[in-house]
Amino acid sequence: MREVDFRSDTVTKPSPEMLEAILAAELGDDVYGEDPSVNKLEDKAAEITGKEAGLFVSSGTMANLISILAHVDRGGEIIVGDKSHIFKSEAGGASALGGISYYVIPNNSKGLFNIDDLQESFRDSTNYHHPITSLVTFENTHNNCGGIAISPEDLNPIIDWAQSHDLPTHVDGARIFNAAIKLDVPVHKMVKRIDSLTFCLSKGLSCPVGSVICGDSIFIQKARRIRKMLGGGMRQAGILASAGIFALDNMIDRLTEDHDNAIKLAAGLETLEFIDIDQKLVETNLVFFNVTNEHKEKLNLFLESHGIKGGSLNSNRWRFATHYGISAEDIDYTIQMVNSYADTI
Ligand SMILES: Cc1ncc(COP(=O)(O)O)c(C=O)c1O
CATH class of the missing domain: 3.40.640.10 (Type I PLP-dependent aspartate aminotransferase-like (Major domain))
Structure with a gap:
């Protein structure tokens, strides 16, 4: 996986x-x-x-x-x-x-x-x-x-x-x-x-x-x-x-890749009803968003069961950090998985 x-x-x-x-x-x-x-x-x-x-x-x-x-x-x-x-x-x-x-x-x-x-x-x-x-x-x-x-x-x-x-x-x-x-x-x-x-x-x-x-x-x-x-x-x-x-x-110049991946991720998450994110506020490699109370735990479990780690369970506010270990394909995969979760609702 x-x-x-x-x-x-x-x-x-x-x-x-x-x-x-x-x-x-x-x-x-x-x-x-x-x-x-x-x-x-x-x-x-x-x-x-x-x-x-x-x-x-x-x-x-x-x-x-x-x-x-x-x-x-x-x-x-x-x-x-x-x-x-x-x-x-x-x-x-x-x-x-x-x-x-x-x-x-x-x-x-x-x-x-x-x-x-x-x-x-x-x-x-x-x-x-x-x-x-x-x-x-x-x-x-x-x-x-x-x-x-x-x-x-x-x-x-x-x-x-x-x-x-x-x-x-x-x-x-x-x-x-x-x-x-x-x-x-x-x-x-x-x-x-x-x-x-x-x-x-x-x-x-x-x-x-x-x-x-x-x-x-x-x-x-x-x-x-x-x-x-x-x-x-x-x-x-x-x-x-x-x-x-x-x-x-x-390793400095390549940080743009992380920033591009962060923006792409934010754009992918912005379409989902249970996620509140403003893509314009994503400037670098940190993507913050809110997940509604109802979904935060279930979404987290779903993502973890598909190999995706991140976020925070203590609050609705999640942080996903992009970095050298995450490729553009990983971002596509993540967006696809969040959408799969949305399909289960
Ligand atoms: C803004 C900021 N300052 C300082 C630190 C501390 O770095 P370290 O974990 O190497 O102690 C962190 C770590 O996440 C950080 O995000």
């Missing part, structure tokens, strides 16, 4: 060429700074993002945590969106491990913030009752806001606000390459005005493991120390970094 796994772009497996690159990797001890593949990946990431330096880490969650700890002292506070991954899905790490509080403000439908909300969240640093506002964080693409790609122009007012309050900015760019491809803007332009970013190699870029933090050299030096403190120093990590180098060279 055909298997189509829409649960996440993290389920991607390395291509045969990526596995060859892994086998051929030059290795050393990265905690001594001697792994040539890790060094090459970090330099390449810095170049692509237009930042001074990069740091290879094990996951997106660790990348965001290290970045926050490098920007903010204990007793500081960060501004986060209520739908952001940092706030919702990273186990409160900055608070638990860094003594840092979160000031949560609403993400609008585009994943952005209102300036009034930002202003409201800003603490008076002369008032010793308050924590110290220390960082503004964004997400791009914004997962929970539908995989929206946020353009530099859209971000400008927020960055203007942050800079006028002397606040550094950090972007969780787990899928920043999806945003860059969608907007046809190089990543270095997307993040030019942002102080630090993280991006994931292990999502649409199909690597088995890893994320990279990019920023100025002093920030990355600090981040390197924190990575060690968290037990994230890896030894012959070139095994993993070589996949990252391969991905940055070969």
Whole structure:
């Protein structure tokens, strides 16, 4: 039976060429700074993002945590969106491990913030009752806001606000390459005005493991120390970094295929009565839709019995992520199966 796994772009497996690159990797001890593949990946990431330096880490969650700890002292506070991954899905790490509080403000439908909300969240640093506002964080693409790609122009007012309050900015760019491809803007332009970013190699870029933090050299030096403190120093990590180098060279442009597949899937689902989806809101590789209460469980079981995984049973809101492991034929098959389900009603 055909298997189509829409649960996440993290389920991607390395291509045969990526596995060859892994086998051929030059290795050393990265905690001594001697792994040539890790060094090459970090330099390449810095170049692509237009930042001074990069740091290879094990996951997106660790990348965001290290970045926050490098920007903010204990007793500081960060501004986060209520739908952001940092706030919702990273186990409160900055608070638990860094003594840092979160000031949560609403993400609008585009994943952005209102300036009034930002202003409201800003603490008076002369008032010793308050924590110290220390960082503004964004997400791009914004997962929970539908995989929206946020353009530099859209971000400008927020960055203007942050800079006028002397606040550094950090972007969780787990899928920043999806945003860059969608907007046809190089990543270095997307993040030019942002102080630090993280991006994931292990999502649409199909690597088995890893994320990279990019920023100025002093920030990355600090981040390197924190990575060690968290037990994230890896030894012959070139095994993993070589996949990252391969991905940055070969897996970025193909993200358009995932975006095209997402749009095709959305178009196929839009015709069905028990599914509520707006195709126009599908911008990158994430397809969100609502399934009516009556059908959500039955549809899920039907799809699973035909090898299709995805969605969410806890709510009516489902997410299907397209990625390197899903072909145009898999999309046709999925649409066909959802229609077969409709025929059973
Ligand atoms: C927007 C976003 N940021 C960060 C992460 C964390 O990445 P990881 O699973 O590698 O910790 C994810 C993972 O799904 C994500 O979607």
